[in-house]
Amino acid sequence: MTAGRKRMRIAIMGAGALGGYFGARLAEAGHDIWFIARGAHLEAMQAKGLRVESPLGDMHINPVQATHDPADVGPVDVVLFMVKNRDVEPAGEQIRPMLGPDTMVVTCQNGVTAWERLSQVIGAQHVVPGVARIPGEVSAPGVIRHTAPMDTLIFGEADGRPSDRVEALRAALEAAGTSPMVPDNILxxxxxxxxxxxxxxxxxxxxxxxxxxxxxxxxxxxxxxxxxxxxxxxxxxxxxxxxxxxxxxxxxxxxxxxxxxxxxxxxxxxxxxxxxxxxxxxxxxxxxxxxxxxxxxxxxxxxxxxxxxxxxxxxxx
Missing domain, CATH: 1.10.1040.10 (N-(1-d-carboxylethyl)-l-norvaline Dehydrogenase; domain 2)
Known part of the structure; x- marks a missing residue:
């Protein structure tokens, strides 16, 4: 962790290809990362860590903090909310134990409705819309294959205002070697x-x-x-x-x-x-x-x- 840079506590809700990749980069950079996953993928991470194969550099994070239950994690600074669209509402209910008064939840679903749907579950004050542009897949349990040298996460406050919380995450992702963007208008x-x-x-x-x-x-x-x-x-x-x-x-x-x-x-x-x-x-x-x-x-x-x-x-x- 670079001197003077805040160590962030970040939960990855839905640690599949996207969540696994960004979470691994942030963990490698020294942040306190929790992966929320399930099934064989969770079991493999708990047993052998998380491996990322990437044209931008391979990683093996071991051990990792991984669980199926957000209540194991407690309040965090940021939730990278990377579940499937169909799971937005139930997953929104599940992340409540990780929400503090200032927790920011960045949506990364395909489409244009997820951030509004999540706002109805946890409150609009927590939600920051995001767009992920990164190709990848879970090639095997506990293994993420990043398939092209593109790893952009675009995010910002829905009303377009600058905010310290958005800037803190942007700086963390940039220092971790990824390509974050904070546009003038995220919509x-x-x-x-x-x-x-x-x-x-x-x-x-x-x-x-x-x-x-x-x-x-x-x-x-x-x-x-x-x-x-x-x-x-x-x-x-x-x-x-x-x-x-x-x-x-x-x-x-x-x-x-x-x-x-x-x-x-x-x-x-x-x-x-x-x-x-x-x-x-x-x-x-x-x-x-x-x-x-x-x-x-x-x-x-x-x-x-x-x-x-x-x-x-x-x-x-």
Missing amino acids: HELWSKFCSQAALASLTTLTGLDVGPLRDNPVSMKLFKDAIIETETLARAIVPGLPDDMLERDWAFVARLPPTMHASMLDDRRRGKPIEHEYLSGDVVRLGERHGVPTPIHSVLYAALKPIADQLEADAG
């Missing part, structure tokens, strides 16, 4: 990612293809771009002041992705796990209906994914 970042992510997740999951073939074929590329434009039109009806060049920036991000990259929702489908379609194309459709914005492309994507999602839910019991 712009949230919606910018949503516009590209909703299209990327639905198209890769539905076709079973990586982004390369979808991006490089002129016909599917047009569909991809049109799906982004559709969500951007919705965004402009909801969020004021979005940048004029958002489509260009979103497509530039898609263009930089490795051709073998695909959404984690496709990994979930392949592994027989429930998928997050309701919070991607599903939310595009519902928000479009609420705000009077037509969403024909995402309506088709959502409808095509729905029976797949229903079957996965049934198989999962």
Whole structure:
């Protein structure tokens, strides 16, 4: 820990690929990190620590502080809230023992609704919206595979004001060797990612293809771009002041992705796990209906994914 820099007490709620990676970097930098996990992944961390394989440098954190019960942890400075969208409300109830008066909870779910849903559970004063841009997976229990040299966590107060708590976490993540960003308007970042992510997740999951073939074929590329434009039109009806060049920036991000990259929702489908379609194309459709914005492309994507999602839910019991 660098002299003069505060040692933070941070809980990782949902220590999968994203939470495991950022938590390991922060633990290696000397912060007091607790990992909240379950099942074989938790057992492996408790027995052998947490290993991260990354193009930015491998790590092996051993021993680690890992538990299934937030009550074991007690109040913390920060909760990196990295559970699946479907678990936002129940996990919000579970983290109550870790909340002190000034605890900041950073949401990192796909989509645009998680931070508001969590605010209804634990109070808006705790919640800071965030956007994670990092590819990775739990390749084996206790092992995180970070698959490309990108590890950006973007976060900020929902009202755009500067705050000491946001700056403290930004400084900690930067000192730990990751790439944090605190934008002027986090809601712009949230919606910018949503516009590209909703299209990327639905198209890769539905076709079973990586982004390369979808991006490089002129016909599917047009569909991809049109799906982004559709969500951007919705965004402009909801969020004021979005940048004029958002489509260009979103497509530039898609263009930089490795051709073998695909959404984690496709990994979930392949592994027989429930998928997050309701919070991607599903939310595009519902928000479009609420705000009077037509969403024909995402309506088709959502409808095509729905029976797949229903079957996965049934198989999962």
